[in-house]
Amino acid sequence: MELVKAYDPSQVEEALYRTWMERGYFRALPDRRRAPWAVMMPLPNVTGELHIGHALNNTLQDVQTRFWRMRGRNALYQPGTDHAGIATQNVVERELARQGLRREDLGREGFEQQVWRWVEKYGQIIYAQLQRLGVSCDWDRKIFTLDPDYYDAVQEAFVRLYRKGRLYRSRDYMVNWCPRCATALSDLEVVHEELDSFLWYVRYPGADGSEGVVIATQRPETILADVAVAVHPEDSRYRHLVGRQVVVPLVDRPVPVVADPRVDPEFGTGAVKITPGHDPLDYEIGKDHGLPILVVIGEDGRMNDQAGHFAGLERFEARERVAQALQQAGLVVHREPYRTRVGRCDRCHTVIEPALSEQWFCDVREMAQRAAEAIRAGRVRFFPERWAGVALDWLDNIRPWCVSRQLWWGHRIPVWWCEVCHHPVASKAVPQEACPACGARAWRQDPDVLDTWFSSALWPFATLGWPRDTEDLRYFYPTSVLITDRGILFLWVCRMIMFGLEFMDEVPFHHVYINPTVMDLQGRRMSKSLGTGVDPLQAIRRYGADALRFGLVARCSQAQQDLRFDEKMVADTRNFANKVWNATRYVVRTLEGWDPYAVDPASLQLRTADRWITSRLQRTIQAVTAAYEAYEFDRAAKTLYHFLWSEFCDWYLEMSKVLLQDPQAQDTTRYTLWRTLEVALRLLHPIMPFVTEAAWQALPHRGDSVMVAAWPEADLGPVDPAAEEEMELVQGVVREIRSLRADLRTPPQERVEVHLVAGGTGAILQMHRLLVEALARARVRFVEECLRPHPVAGGVVGPVEVWVPLDRAQADRLAQRAREELEEVERELQRVRARLGNPDFLRRAPAEVVEAERARLREVEARRDKLSRYAVPQPPRG
RNA sequence: GGGCGGAUAGCUCAGCGGGAGAGCACGUCCCUUACAAGGACGGGGUCGCAGGUUCGACUCCUGCUCCGCCCACCA
Numbered sequence: 001m002e003l004v005k006a007y008d009p010s011q012v013e014e015a016l017y018r019t020w021m022e023r024g025y026f027r028a029l030p031d032r033r034r035a036p037w038a039v040m041m042p043l044p045n046v047t048g049e050l051h052i053g054h055a056l057n058n059t060l061q062d063v064q065t066r067f068w069r070m071r072g073r074n075a076l077y078q079p080g081t082d083h084a085g086i087a088t089q090n091v092v093e094r095e096l097a098r099q100g101l102r103r104e105d106l107g108r109e110g111f112e113q114q115v116w117r118w119v120e121k122y123g124q125i126i127y128a129q130l131q132r133l134g135v136s137c138d139w140d141r142k143i144f145t146l147d148p149d150y151y152d153a154v155q156e157a158f159v160r161l162y163r164k165g166r167l168y169r170s171r172d173y174m175v176n177w178c179p180r181c182a183t184a185l186s187d188l189e190v191v192h193e194e195l196d197s198f199l200w201y202v203r204y205p206g207a208d209g210s211e212g213v214v215i216a217t218q219r220p221e222t223i224l225a226d227v228a229v230a231v232h233p234e235d236s237r238y239r240h241l242v243g244r245q246v247v248v249p250l251v252d253r254p255v256p257v258v259a260d261p262r263v264d265p266e267f268g269t270g271a272v273k274i275t276p277g278h279d280p281l282d283y284e285i286g287k288d289h290g291l292p293i294l295v296v297i298g299e300d301g302r303m304n305d306q307a308g309h310f311a312g313l314e315r316f317e318a319r320e321r322v323a324q325a326l327q328q329a330g331l332v333v334h335r336e337p338y339r340t341r342v343g344r345c346d347r348c349h350t351v352i353e354p355a356l357s358e359q360w361f362c363d364v365r366e367m368a369q370r371a372a373e374a375i376r377a378g379r380v381r382f383f384p385e386r387w388a389g390v391a392l393d394w395l396d397n398i399r400p401w402c403v404s405r406q407l408w409w410g411h412r413i414p415v416w417w418c419e420v421c422h423h424p425v426a427s428k429a430v431p432q433e434a435c436p437a438c439g440a441r442a443w444r445q446d447p448d449v450l451d452t453w454f455s456s457a458l459w460p461f462a463t464l465g466w467p468r469d470t471e472d473l474r475y476f477y478p479t480s481v482l483i484t485d486r487g488i489l490f491l492w493v494c495r496m497i498m499f500g501l502e503f504m505d506e507v508p509f510h511h512v513y514i515n516p517t518v519m520d521l522q523g524r525r526m527s528k529s530l531g532t533g534v535d536p537l538q539a540i541r542r543y544g545a546d547a548l549r550f551g552l553v554a555r556c557s558q559a560q561q562d563l564r565f566d567e568k569m570v571a572d573t574r575n576f577a578n579k580v581w582n583a584t585r586y587v588v589r590t591l592e593g594w595d596p597y598a599v600d601p602a603s604l605q606l607r608t609a610d611r612w613i614t615s616r617l618q619r620t621i622q623a624v625t626a627a628y629e630a631y632e633f634d635r636a637a638k639t640l641y642h643f644l645w646s647e648f649c650d651w652y653l654e655m656s657k658v659l660l661q662d663p664q665a666q667d668t669t670r671y672t673l674w675r676t677l678e679v680a681l682r683l684l685h686p687i688m689p690f691v692t693e694a695a696w697q698a699l700p701h702r703g704d705s706v707m708v709a710a711w712p713e714a715d716l717g718p719v720d721p722a723a724e725e726e727m728e729l730v731q732g733v734v735r736e737i738r739s740l741r742a743d744l745r746t747p748p749q750e751r752v753e754v755h756l757v758a759g760g761t762g763a764i765l766q767m768h769r770l771l772v773e774a775l776a777r778a779r780v781r782f783v784e785e786c787l788r789p790h791p792v793a794g795g796v797v798g799p800v801e802v803w804v805p806l807d808r809a810q811a812d813r814l815a816q817r818a819r820e821e822l823e824e825v826e827r828e829l830q831r832v833r834a835r836l837g838n839p840d841f842l843r844r845a846p847a848e849v850v851e852a853e854r855a856r857l858r859e860v861e862a863r864r865d866k867l868s869r870y871a872v873p874q875p876p877r878g
Numbered sequence: 879g880g881g882c883g884g885a886u887a888g889c890u891c892a893g894c895g896g897g898a899g900a901g902c903a904c905g906u907c908c909c910u911u912a913c914a915a916g917g918a919c920g921g922g923g924u925c926g927c928a929g930g931u932u933c934g935a936c937u938c939c940u941g942c943u944c945c946g947c948c949c950a951c952c953a
Binding site: 003005006007174192199215216217218219230262263264266267268272273274275279280281282283284340341354386387389390393394397486487489490517519521523525554555562563564565566568569571572573574575576577578579581582583584585586587588589590634635638641642649650653654657735738739741742743745747748749777828831832835838839840841842843844845846849852853856860 | 881882883884889890891892896897900901902903906907908910911912913915916917918919920932933934945946947948949950951952953
């Protein structure tokens with residue numbers, strides 16, 4: 001077979017992917033005879049295309065899926081996309097804005113149609129990107145969170161929670177209100193940010209004409225809604241004022257001074273204005289003191305008609321104008337710069353307004369408690385482990401979850417209000433019955449939709465058919481592992497655990513692997529809005545999906561920290577794919593007309609080199625398997641890179657060229673070449689599915705695809721420390737000779753004459769003489785000792801001295817090289833002697849450490865003695 | 879304000895109590911019949927700073943300095 005010289009991913013990847021799909025390798029159907037394994041894709045938002053972060057996340061999932069599939073599990077990789085309520089609504093609104101339209105212009109249905117068009121487009125782009133990446137999802141199962149069955153599951157979940165009393169409508173909380181999106185948000189959808197602002201110190205005169213009190217505020221515009229001033233009960237400065245009245249500036253409203261322990265006497269003046277309508281703490285204090293609630297800022301972020309002549313002003317404009325008015329009234333006693341924190345809408349970055357608004361809340365206390373128990377009991381394990389603590393902190397301090405959104409895009413809340421008496425009934429469809437409260441039969445559905453995360457919390461079981469009792473659900477639930485980004489630990493991961501326990505009475509997954517965040521070279525987060533997003537398709541087109549995958553796995557998957565991505569590293573790993581490909585070409589050529597399956601492996605006489613590479617292969621199988629099992633992706637990748645490139649290609653493959661010249665070693669060498677590469681390809685397949693498949697198909701093989709070949713199980717029988725030690729010696733001698741050649745400027749074609757003083761290793765090196773001579777391009781003579789009748793240059797490799805006779809000028813030059821090495825050995829010797837000369841060390845260090853140190857002393861001394869022969873100026877001639 | 883992670887070779891990162899590592903980049907030589915997307919041989923680091931524990935610290939402890947992230951109702 002003729003194989004092209006340079007591996008070209010663009011020629012093979014898409015065709016191989018089609019073949020895999022056509023053969024149904026990605027399908028996972030319940031099969032009681034096989035053990036299941038499942039991973040749920042963190043559903044991408046249909047807001048846009050995928051970036052490198054998604055590529056990493058999905059690659060890691062695919063690595064796991066392919067690994068477990070090869071290990072014989074019935075592996076399901078569930079794909080899908082998220083309608084992403086507010087996020088998608090916003091991007092479509094932005095599209096409309098470009099045409100000068102608002103969603104109100106289209107009406108609710110018209111707008112939804114517009115969003116569906118967007119969803120079609122980006123849903124397809126996302127799936128195409130994932131397929132190009134090579135992930136082995138079961139595409140027949142792909143799900144969108146607004147698909148009819150999924151929609152039904154969401155409604156079912158809501159109705160069940162409602163009937164259980166876990167969902168309730170309340171206006172007893174301050175919610176996060178986004179004036180631009182005109183919807184409430186959950187606490188998790190608010191991002192906090194530092195901002196330079198001011199602190200105004202404003203005088204509130206006493207109602208009785210006394211001087212009153214000075215308060216500090218960052219939000220003068222809310223003064224218009226003040227209903228009290230509060231001080232700390234223990235604060236002697238203000239004790240006399242408690243119970244008296246002060247006058248709210250500009251509106252001239254007399255309000256009481258109340259005492260409340262939640263006031264911090266250290267901050268500002270120790271007196272705080274109370275605005276229950278616009279501040280969460282003030283709301284609490286107001287409630288406890290029976291204070292009225294005034295609202296001056298409307299849902300649109302403008303001052304309402306309660307704001308007097310500030311009405312209609314945008315809230316930040318109003319802040320300036322109110323401050324000016326206070327100034328003019330002579331009531332501002334001081335203004336200072338102040339660094340504060342504001343909450344912003346996660347989606348549109350608008351400053352959040354804490355507001356009173358009637359919303360649906362979910363009481364998650366009990367669910368959170370069960371989730372925390374499951375984590376503490378180890379039924380859900382986190383990798384790295386520290387994330388369990390982060391999750392527990394949140395679960396242990398859980399607060400009510402605001403689940404209603406005043407949006408048009410999402411799952412409608414399945415609650416119906418009686419048009420007559422406003423009595424609510426939860427039901428998936430229009431209630432057929434009469435209103436239980438008033439007997440009327442006119443129902444109107446709640447206009448709100450649910451928080452997107454309410455629906456995605458059902459993902460691990462709603463995808464498998466819940467609420468129906470399906471075979472899929474019984475077989476694949478709970479899933480094996482969740483692989484995701486830390487950014488959605490609370491939003492999604494914790495809530496899936498809560499809902500899994502609530503609806504399935506079982507955790508949704510046993511393991512959670514938190515993958516690193518991919519950043520650009522400047523350390524900025526990958527993000528489309530920052531312009532730092534890198535399109536995975538661009539890297540794939542240039543270097544191939546395998547190169548991107550291997551690069552991400554090898555370089556961006558150390559679970560301990562975030563990593564910086566540079567497309568250049570994909571170019572680096574492209575070279576590795578090429579290396580694997582060319583090694584395969586060599587082996588294929590070597591095997592031509594020869595069938596490894598006709599060989600009885602037991603009959604082969606293995607040489608040291610064969611035993612060495614086989615031993616290394618077994619260790620590699622063991623290390624790589626353990627790494628995949630422990631989610632140490634980078635370790636698996638690096639181990640394979642080293643084995644294939646440095647051990648197999650650089651050494652065994654080169655040795656095989658020598659070994660194959662011996663007719664008696666041919667079968668063994670061919671067999672070992674084939675076997676080693678074939679097994680290594682299987683180990684590498686989960687990370688680099690394409691090149692391994694192409695290479696595997698080119699090699700003699702049994703079965704249809706490496707994708708469905710059995711995972712190699714480590715066999716420690718062939719592990720052979722003696723062979724490893726022997727080959728290390730051979731390699732050391734070869735390296736030393738090459739180094740001498742380089743220093744001697746020996747022309748590449750020329751064989752160098754080398755003398756070996758091999759001592760006790762003479763027999764071994766004699767045996768490998770041909771290897772050494774070929775690999776080092778040398779002619780080797782074994783001698784008893786370095787008699788140095790002539791000038792020489794040389795080096796020391798463990799117990800072996802390697803030297804070459806040469807003319808005096810060369811020798812003097814090269815003695816310098818040995819001298820430098822000798823100096824270092826001397827320094828080392830000093831260190832070892834100093835340590836052994838320390839009585840404390842001898843007394844306190846463990847015996848084996850002391851013994852090791854003594855052995856090292858002997859070793860270093862021997863090396864020093866040998867080396868010193870080559871480090872001195874050459875003796876005078878004659 | 880609390881918590882977490884990071885600081886090691888020019889770059890990206892491993893190592894985490896007893897001899898400083900990898901890949902890339904760099905230098906020299908080589909188009910040797912798998913691969914120049916390659917091979918061989920090299921150069922390069924007071925392991926952020928300051929203390930402490932220890933026979934011994936890049937590795938453990940404390941403090942500090944920078945960088946990043948998360949949580950929190952001091953207006």
